[in-house]
Amino acid sequence: MEYLESTEYGKLIAAALVSMVPVLELRGGIPFGVGIGLHPLKAWAACVAGNMLPIPLIIVYIRQIFKWLRATFPRLGNFIDRLEHKAHLKGRVVLKYRYLGLFLFVAVPLPGTGGWTGALVAAFLNMRLKNALASIFSGLAVAGFIVTLLTSSVSAVLG
Numbered sequence: 001m002e003y004l005e006s007t008e009y010g011k012l013i014a015a016a017l018v019s020m021v022p023v024l025e026l027r028g029g030i031p032f033g034v035g036i037g038l039h040p041l042k043a044w045a046a047c048v049a050g051n052m053l054p055i056p057l058i059i060v061y062i063r064q065i066f067k068w069l070r071a072t073f074p075r076l077g078n079f080i081d082r083l084e085h086k087a088h089l090k091g092r093v094v095l096k097y098r099y100l101g102l103f104l105f106v107a108v109p110l111p112g113t114g115g116w117t118g119a120l121v122a123a124f125l126n127m128r129l130k131n132a133l134a135s136i137f138s139g140l141a142v143a144g145f146i147v148t149l150l151t152s153s154v155s156a157v158l159g
Helices: 002-006 008-019 025-035 040-052 055-072 074-107 115-124 129-158
Strands: none
Touching (some): 008 040, 025 040, 025 129, 055 115, 055 129
8 A cells, every 4th residue: 555655656556546436537536646746647647547447348348247237136226227327318418429429428527427427328329349439538538638727726726
């Protein structure tokens, strides 16, 4: 644990790990990274990379995972239904513009948007993996840039 706190490489890993967590993603990872002493651009790079790591797995395997969870843990059925419903609702916006819509959806750093939800939408819309990954990566890069600017601005005002 000391390694993650005491070295720059450790801090990069810690920021990337925070960005892999659903809901937090890079909206939480970048301020965390800057808060532990990373340069904002290094925090941005680590968090975009960390947020991207689970995305291909989500796109490819989420339907099978949901099916397995429903069969193994029937009580999770309602929760999974809500996740699928959310993905379908968000997918309506994306459906009209396809990959551009997916990019825009991920690029706006608001609650309910981001890489994880974008990956769910891509999976349920049967988007091609290669194109979906490019849209999500581009969206995360832009969202990360926005969060980095906001974090840097707040840091400058407070510190």
